[in-house]
Amino acid sequence: xxxxxxxxxxxxxxxxxxxxxxxxxxxxxxxxxxxxxxxxxxxxxxxxxxxxxxxxxxxxxxxxxxxxxxxxxxxxxxxxxxxxxxxxxxxxxxxxxxxxxxxxxxxxxxxxxxxxxxxxxxxx
Numbered sequence: 001x002x003x004x005x006x007x008x009x010x011x012x013x014x015x016x017x018x019x020x021x022x023x024x025x026x027x028x029x030x031x032x033x034x035x036x037x038x039x040x041x042x043x044x045x046x047x048x049x050x051x052x053x054x055x056x057x058x059x060x061x062x063x064x065x066x067x068x069x070x071x072x073x074x075x076x077x078x079x080x081x082x083x084x085x086x087x088x089x090x091x092x093x094x095x096x097x098x099x100x101x102x103x104x105x106x107x108x109x110x111x112x113x114x115x116x117x118x119x120x121x122x123x124x
Contacts, residue, residue, distance in 0.1 A: 039058050039066045040066075041055055041069070042070070043069065043074045043077050043078045044074065048081055048084065051081040055090070065121055065122065067119055068119070071105075071116065072116060078118055079118075079120070082095060086122060095123075099118070100118050101117050102114050102116055
């Protein structure tokens with residue numbers, strides 16, 4: 001890891017702190033995690049490197065397995081997060097499983113849609 005990587009990781013670390021109140025930027029408050037999901041990273045609108053930082057932080061906190069989950073168009077970002085994490089920051093981490101599935105979600109108008117999803121397990 002070079003100086004630029006360290007600086008970038010430190011800047012992003014401030015963005016991943018849990019919050020109880022919505023931010024001025026319109027983000028929703030975080031919901032509590034279900035049991036067994038403590039080491040799961042859910043991919044959303046943040047930058048790819050923000051999620052890489054979250055994976056690295058989980059492993060540095062003692063986790064032996066971290067799961068990266070995404071749905072729909074964000075599946076490619078989940079793959080990027082897993083690849084950057086293991087290739088650039090955590091060379092001793094290997095993918096231990098990839099699960100693909102279809103989930104049914106309810107749209108804002110009340111209709112239901114099926115959306116593809118992925119779960120990538122990374123292990124030390």
